Amino acid sequence: MGISIIGLGEVGRCYAQALRTAGLALEDAVESRPSSPALSLVREEGIRLHDSNGPWLSRSDIVISAVTGEVALSVARSAFPFLSPGAVYADFTTARPDDMRLAAKEAQDRGILFVDVAIMGGITLAGAQTPLLCAGDGAERLAEALAPLGGRIRVLADGAPGDAVTLKLLRSIFVKGMEALAVECLTLAQSAGLKAKLYDNLVDVDEAHLPDFLDMLVRTHVIHAARRLHEVESAEAQLEAAGFSPLVTAGVKATFDRSRKAVEGRVIKPDITVAEALEILIDSARTDLESKPAA
Structure with a gap:
């Protein structure tokens, strides 16, 4: 199972490190302006670094978006054309609920499973152990994939994208x-x-x-x-x-x-x-x- 991360800020680096430590196949990451900690991480872990979304995303079963909320929708739109049908796009941002719903609809139109992921606590304190609240048609698959990280993941029953961030x-x-x-x-x-x-x-x-x-x-x-x-x-x-x-x-x-x-x-x-x-x-x-x- 291939996993990619878009955005190597604090959240992206946290999950990139946790995924690699857990032995999961994180091979690619996107960061247009990588910080020194981001550059150190990709060098140490052997992660391929890209400055934008591209065809390489087609080999990812799960894509984690860890960008800022204000650009979450535009980043999702730039990634969707490269994702294979059945892939899971997990938005870990604090985007506007309406943006989450719109992104989910556009993902659905392409056969992509979308997950609205709310990080319910301070990532600085608990890292990848921070509880996650997930909503969307890819929530169960994401929860199963991230189970080796040992965090508490709650899937909202009958939850729709936008519900978790709300x-x-x-x-x-x-x-x-x-x-x-x-x-x-x-x-x-x-x-x-x-x-x-x-x-x-x-x-x-x-x-x-x-x-x-x-x-x-x-x-x-x-x-x-x-x-x-x-x-x-x-x-x-x-x-x-x-x-x-x-x-x-x-x-x-x-x-x-x-x-x-x-x-x-x-x-x-x-x-x-x-x-x-x-x-x-x-x-x-x-x-x-x-x-x-x-x-």
């Missing part, structure tokens, strides 16, 4: 949002000498089942948005009084204010479902977006 971006919103919130909250807690007591006060959150907790937050959000907005305003004032700039809390306040306006005049049932609550919130977010003047 989930990665959604996870990023959640985790990076939590990170920013933790920074804002803990700086005040530490300065007030209350960090340990704050953790004690969050024990109910720690013990909650995360999906149930998130559903509860969304469902009760539309019921109590106005009252909770006042709590957020008080928290913002406390941060400002302590000399901190409440960047995250300001965004939280804006979200609660938008929700307050969305439910104003509505009769909200105490037993509103998560789906019903989300429909209200989706409508308010879209209205807010569409009301903004074009850039």
Whole structure:
């Protein structure tokens, strides 16, 4: 089984090294402007280096694209004419979901199997052991081929190209949002000498089942948005009084204010479902977006 890699940045080099270490047949790589680490890698491992995609790709059963997201679609289009029908094209980039879907459609038209691969973590820390989330008609074949690397590969059941990268971006919103919130909250807690007591006060959150907790937050959000907005305003004032700039809390306040306006005049049932609550919130977010003047 022949494997090629397009792009020898950090991700490309990581997987190139892991594939060679695992004894897999990585023979070709593409990099138009190879860095010193890339040049060292291809010399040490005996990998043929090309400056662009070409007919040599026809001997590859699997092609891994590890370029940047903004050029992922154009790179895929330049590779597809050279791939043999039945080959797997695995896009490891953080491309736009629409670009993933478009590339997958064009691959399908040529009989090429496409995989949207989301790297779910920091490649610098775990290397090829970093969990991968895969979607597309070539996902199972890719997972089987990369199994010798020892990483955790999850194939999305009924997942379509674009789903994996969308989930990665959604996870990023959640985790990076939590990170920013933790920074804002803990700086005040530490300065007030209350960090340990704050953790004690969050024990109910720690013990909650995360999906149930998130559903509860969304469902009760539309019921109590106005009252909770006042709590957020008080928290913002406390941060400002302590000399901190409440960047995250300001965004939280804006979200609660938008929700307050969305439910104003509505009769909200105490037993509103998560789906019903989300429909209200989706409508308010879209209205807010569409009301903004074009850039």
